Amino acid sequence: MNFLSYLINGISLGSVYAIIALGYTMVYGIAKMLNFAHGDVIMIGCYVTFLAMSGQGIHPLAAVIISIVVCTLLGIAVEKIAYKPLRRATPLAVLITAIGVSYFLQNAALLLFGADTKSFSSVVTLPALKLADGALTISGTTIVTIAACIVIMVALMLFIKKTKAGQAMLAVSEDKDAAQLMGVNVNATISLTFAIGSGLAAIAGVLFCSAYPTLTPYTGSMPGIKAFTAAVFGGIGSIPGALIGGILLGIIEILGRAYISSQLSDAIVFAVLIVVLLVKPTGILGKQIHEKV
Amino acid sequence: MKKALSVVVTAAMMTTLMAGCGDSNGDAQSAPAADGAAAGTESAAASDAGAASDAGAADGTTFKIGGIGPTTGDAAIYGTAVMNAAQIAVDEINAAGGINGYQVEFKFEDDQSDAEKSVNAYNSLKDWGMQMLMGTVTTTPCVAVADMTAADGMFQLTPSASSTDVIVNDNVFQACFTDPNQGTASAQYIAENGLATKVAVIYDSSSVYSSGIEATFVEEAANQGIEIVAEEAFTADSKTDFSTQLQKAQSAGAELVFLPIYYTEASIILTQADGMGYEPTFFGVDGMDGILGVENFNTELAEGVMLLTPFAADADDEATQAFVSKYQELYGDVPNQFAADAYDAIYIIKAAAEQAGVTPDMSAADLGAALSGAMTSISVDGLTGEGMTWQATGEVSKAPKAVVIKDGAYAAM
Numbered sequence: 001m002n003f004l005s006y007l008i009n010g011i012s013l014g015s016v017y018a019i020i021a022l023g024y025t026m027v028y029g030i031a032k033m034l035n036f037a038h039g040d041v042i043m044i045g046c047y048v049t050f051l052a053m054s055g056q057g058i059h060p061l062a063a064v065i066i067s068i069v070v071c072t073l074l075g076i077a078v079e080k081i082a083y084k085p086l087r088r089a090t091p092l093a094v095l096i097t098a099i100g101v102s103y104f105l106q107n108a109a110l111l112l113f114g115a116d117t118k119s120f121s122s123v124v125t126l127p128a129l130k131l132a133d134g135a136l137t138i139s140g141t142t143i144v145t146i147a148a149c150i151v152i153m154v155a156l157m158l159f160i161k162k163t164k165a166g167q168a169m170l171a172v173s174e175d176k177d178a179a180q181l182m183g184v185n186v187n188a189t190i191s192l193t194f195a196i197g198s199g200l201a202a203i204a205g206v207l208f209c210s211a212y213p214t215l216t217p218y219t220g221s222m223p224g225i226k227a228f229t230a231a232v233f234g235g236i237g238s239i240p241g242a243l244i245g246g247i248l249l250g251i252i253e254i255l256g257r258a259y260i261s262s263q264l265s266d267a268i269v270f271a272v273l274i275v276v277l278l279v280k281p282t283g284i285l286g287k288q289i290h291e292k293v
Numbered sequence: 294m295k296k297a298l299s300v301v302v303t304a305a306m307m308t309t310l311m312a313g314c315g316d317s318n319g320d321a322q323s324a325p326a327a328d329g330a331a332a333g334t335e336s337a338a339a340s341d342a343g344a345a346s347d348a349g350a351a352d353g354t355t356f357k358i359g360g361i362g363p364t365t366g367d368a369a370i371y372g373t374a375v376m377n378a379a380q381i382a383v384d385e386i387n388a389a390g391g392i393n394g395y396q397v398e399f400k401f402e403d404d405q406s407d408a409e410k411s412v413n414a415y416n417s418l419k420d421w422g423m424q425m426l427m428g429t430v431t432t433t434p435c436v437a438v439a440d441m442t443a444a445d446g447m448f449q450l451t452p453s454a455s456s457t458d459v460i461v462n463d464n465v466f467q468a469c470f471t472d473p474n475q476g477t478a479s480a481q482y483i484a485e486n487g488l489a490t491k492v493a494v495i496y497d498s499s500s501v502y503s504s505g506i507e508a509t510f511v512e513e514a515a516n517q518g519i520e521i522v523a524e525e526a527f528t529a530d531s532k533t534d535f536s537t538q539l540q541k542a543q544s545a546g547a548e549l550v551f552l553p554i555y556y557t558e559a560s561i562i563l564t565q566a567d568g569m570g571y572e573p574t575f576f577g578v579d580g581m582d583g584i585l586g587v588e589n590f591n592t593e594l595a596e597g598v599m600l601l602t603p604f605a606a607d608a609d610d611e612a613t614q615a616f617v618s619k620y621q622e623l624y625g626d627v628p629n630q631f632a633a634d635a636y637d638a639i640y641i642i643k644a645a646a647e648q649a650g651v652t653p654d655m656s657a658a659d660l661g662a663a664l665s666g667a668m669t670s671i672s673v674d675g676l677t678g679e680g681m682t683w684q685a686t687g688e689v690s691k692a693p694k695a696v697v698i699k700d701g702a703y704a705a706m
Contacts, residue, residue, distance in 0.1 A: 002544050009536045054589050115365040115405070117557050119564075119590035128570060139568040212533035213564050214557060216367070222530060257537045263498045263526040 005136055006258045007251065012142040012211065014250020015149035019204035020227030021234070021242035022156065023197035029173040029237040030193045033091065036098040037078060038201060039224015040105035045071045045202030046209045046219060047113050050120055060123035068202040075198025076191055084187070102221075109217035122210040145207045152200060153243050160239070165192060173237070226253075226269075233273055235286030244284055353654035355396045358383070358642065359423035360635075361414045361438065362430030366405035367557050370583040371430045371631045375452055376401040377624050378632035379427060381616070382639035392646045395653050399639075404429060408437035415441050424657045425450070425664065427638050430631065432456045432502040439465045446658030448665060450642055452634035455579070456501045460687030464661050466668050468638040468677070470603065471688050472502060475578045476509030478693045479551065479601050484517035488574060488599075489549035491522045493542030495535065495562065496553050498526035506553035506578055522547050527558070535562045539571055549574045556584035563594040574599065582630045585701060592701040599697045603677035604633035605705035608694075613676055627702070630677070637675035644671045 020042060027035045045067045052063035082101050086094050126140030160166035171179040172189045180186050208223055209215055226249060234245025249269060256268035276284065360379055362372030383399040391397055400421055402414035411434030415426070426442060426449045429435040435454035442449040443462035450466045451459055457471050470478070483489060492514065497503035507524075514521055522545035525538035539562065542550055550566075550573045552559050559581055566572070577584075577600040585592050606617050606627050616636060620628040628636075642664070649667035651660055668683045675681060678691030696703045 002540065005540055006537060009534075009540070013534060050589070115367075116369050116588060117367055117560075118588045119560055121589060121591065122568075128568065130570070137570045141568065208533075212561060214533065214561055222533070253531075254534075254537050257531075258541065261526075262538055263528060266528070266530055 002258075006254050008138055008142060010251035010254035011247055012145050012250070013254060014230075014247035015145045016204055016208045016211070016223065016246075017227045017230045017249050018149055018243045018246025019152060019200055019207070020223055021231040021246045022152070022239065023201050023204075024228050024231040025234075025236055025239060025242040026169075026193050026197050028231070030169060031083070031190050033083065033094045034098060034228070035083075035194075035197070036095070036224070036228075037101035037105055038197065039220035039222075039227070040102050040109075041071055041074060041078075041198050041201040041220070042205035042208065042224065043109060043215075043217060043220030044074060044105060045205035046120065046215050047109060048202075049123065049206050049209075050118055050215055051113075053121065053123070060125070064123060064203070064206050067206060068199045071202035071205075072195045072199040075194040075201070078198075079191055079194040084190075106217050106221070113217065115217065118215040120209040120213040120215045122213065123206055124210055139211075141207070141210045145211065148203060148207060149243070152203070153239070156196075156239060165189070169193060229270070229273055232283055233276060235283030238283075238285045241283055241285035248284075355398045356392055356646070356653045357398045357400070357422050357424045358639070359415075359418035359421070359426050359428070360399065360401040361404050361411055361418070361426070361428035361434070362401070363406040364401070364403040366407075368406040368431050368555060370556070370586050370629070371453060372403065372406070374583075374629050374632035375428075375430050375635035378616075378620065378628060378636040379452075379639050381619055381623065382636045386639065386643055392643050393650065393652060404434050406431040406434060408434045410434070411438050412441060419445070419447075419657075423447070424653065424655075424660050425642055427452065427635070427642065429454060432459060433500070435459045436501070442661075446661040448642075448645075448657075448661040450638050452638040453579070453631050456505050457688075458501055458505075463685070463687075464665050466641075466665075466683055466687040467689050468634050468641055468681075469579065469689070470691070470693065472505035473509040474688075475601060475693070476506040476511075476553065477513040479506075479553075479576065479578060480510050480513035480517050480519060482601060482693075482695055483549065483551075483576065484514075484519055488576070489519070489547075491520050491545070491547050492549045492551055493523035493525065493545060493547035493573075494521060494551045494553070495525045495527070495538045495542070497528065497532070497555075497558065499528040499530075500554075502580065503554050510551060510553065532558050533561065535565050536569065538562075539566050539569060542573070543569070543571045547573055549576055552577045552581065555580040556582070556587065559584055560587050560590050560595075563598070564591070567594050576600070578602075579630055582703075585698065585703070586626075586629075592698075595698045596701075597698065599695060600703075601693050602630040602696050603691060603693055604630040605694055605696050606703060608705055616676055629703075633676040637673070637677050637681075640675060641671075641673050641681070644673050 023038045048067040048070045049063045052058045052066050053060055078101055082097050086097060122141055124141045124144045126144060128140055129138040160170060168184045168189045171184050172186055176186055230245040230249040231242050233249055234241030252272050253265050253269050257265035260268060360376060362375045363369050364372040364376060380399060383397050387396050402418055404411035404414045411429050415438050426447055428451060429438050430453050432454045435451050436458050439459055439462055443464055448464055450468060452468045455469050455472050459465060460467055494507055496507040511521055523542045525541055552575055559577060575598045579602050581600040582602055584595050617628055620632060645664045645667040648671050649663040651663050669685050673681045681689055681691045683689055696705060
């Protein structure tokens with residue numbers, strides 16, 4: 001029963017990683033760049049939700065929607081201001097810019113919201129689920145997190161397969177220049193990718209802070225790094241890869257902490273990553289999947 | 294056009310970064326002080342050790358006591374409490390005629406509980422002319438600063454940094470318990486009051502403070518017949534998810550969870566335990582103090598949490614009552630244990646200075662030697678203990694008190 005409980009916690013944590021990893025993997029697939037500011041967009045999303053909920057007394061669901069809108073706009077703005085002028089620059093210049101944006105967002109948050117820790121109240125009011133006479137308790141947040149992850153994945157896959165904009169994303173990820181010749185608006189497609197990725201970051205942030213309820217300007221950095229690892233683990237550029245990578249990472253982290261050592265859980269996660277990359281340098285789903293978005 | 298835009302944006306970014314830095318240095322630093330610090334750096338470069346005493350001797354009419362601690366960041370509640378309470382004590386002393394007839398100046402710098410920022414704060418206080426240091430508030434920065442004060446011979450009294458690593462040098466003293474003391478006292482308290490026989494510990498293995506208390510707690514628990522059923526760690530990089538540690542404690546049948554950690558993580562643990570329906574007794578040490586002040590934290594979750602601390606704000610002795618009402622009047626908040634420690638620390642410095650009969654025209658190093666010598670022969674009655682005395686090692690001896698959180702406030706037991 002304990003094992004089941006650990007497993008569910010792992011899947012829950014992994015679901016958050018998977019949603020964040022989507023942002024990394026989509027942007028990488030389309031723009032071929034690593035958006036290291038992604039973790040900090042999560043943090044901004046959390047602050048917006050927090051302020052809307054506790055400051056203005058807005059209903060949690062409405063607060064989440066406001067946060068998604070703000071993050072989407074922020075994602076588009078960051079892309080337009082910081083990354084678009086560097087479209088033809090070397091990948092390294094773009095990478096450094098992304099790190100710069102990350103620091104900018106952290107310090108802006110430090111200035112705007114202060115460094116004090118805020119306690120984030122969960123947006124999920126669902127009661128905990130008790131199974132097997134209370135031996136197994138699954139919190140409402142866990143259920144919502146896992147459900148949200150599944151819904152987002154399915155919706156995203158459908159979006160890419162069934163809509164014109166989704167097909168345009170696929171085309172840009174395969175060959176930017178050819179897509180442009182076929183009449184795809186590459187710039188608009190890249191902006192759309194950032195918008196979707198950042199909107200998802202807002203959802204991931206709210207779920208993360210609901211489960212682990214503290215909020216500081218550095219809240220986004222560690223989950224950001226872990227989710228990036230998850231994206232690489234699953235095969236960067238692949239959407240199902242992000243899902244698999246995220247959930248595996250969450251499960252390994254929790255089980256490692258439970259059965260091997262609570263101190264070494266991060267070390268175990270990264271050791272597994274190294275082994276996977278040694279055996280399969282492109283990540284778990286790096287090669288089989290041809291549609292890279 | 295595009296280029297112009299990117300220049301503007303870059304400029305905006307730089308401004309924000311700078312502003313961020315400025316903010317983190319705390320509000321204590323006004324523009325003239327910053328100029329003075331810049332000028333002082335040159336002389337400090339010329340004669341590193343002499344800078345402090347030169348500046349101090351330059352006026353020689355007041356004692357200059359510096360303070361360092363986090364007034365922003367994770368542990369901001371501690372630093373702010375120390376800064377406020379020390380100021381109260383300094384004002385009282387000045388109103389009553391000062392130390393040995395000389396007035397006292399007090400200046401507090403922010404270190405965000407970060408070792409590097411703390412050393413910078415120490416250097417800028419030295420440039421200001423500090424002669425004695427009341428700080429730092431948290432352990433890790435204190436270890437770093439203690440090395441600097443030892444090299445300068447500066448007298449240092451920390452109100453709250455509780456590790457034994459802090460007091461390895463002869464010039465450093467503590468106003469609070471040492472970590473071994475806290476761990477041992479907690480285990481004894483739990484056993485003597487029959488709170489639990491099966492205990493789980495969740496601690497931060499990347500913090501000297503937390504792992505120090507944990508080690509002595511586990512050692513003493515064995516002597517007291519307490520069974521440690523789970524001993525779970527976390528690190529600074531993974532301090533958001535405690536579900537696994539709590540799960541292990543729960544399935545091992547722990548009736549009490551001992552949390553020798555700071556309140557930020559403790560607030561997450563309480564929230565997550567509530568989410569999974571686990572309701573043991575939680576028992577903390579002085580780092581738990583402040584949990585009721587976390588913004589938006591549901592204080593109902595902290596109901597029944599016990600902590601071992603030398604100070605309870607609702608104690609009915611006259612000195613405590615006077616201090617609490619003055620603090621509330623000035624800062625609109627009930628003072629915590631850190632405030633009381635800092636208030637005592639200033640009076641301890643006063644007692645030592647009077648015992649040694651020092652004057653402000655002495656150099657910081659001479660003052661340091663005189664005060665360190667006097668520390669072992671004084672006995673101070675303060676808010677955090679009656680008849681506090683010190684050993685040459687720097688350790689204080691006083692008795693701890695247990696406090697329980699009841700109706701959203703700390704109550705003496």
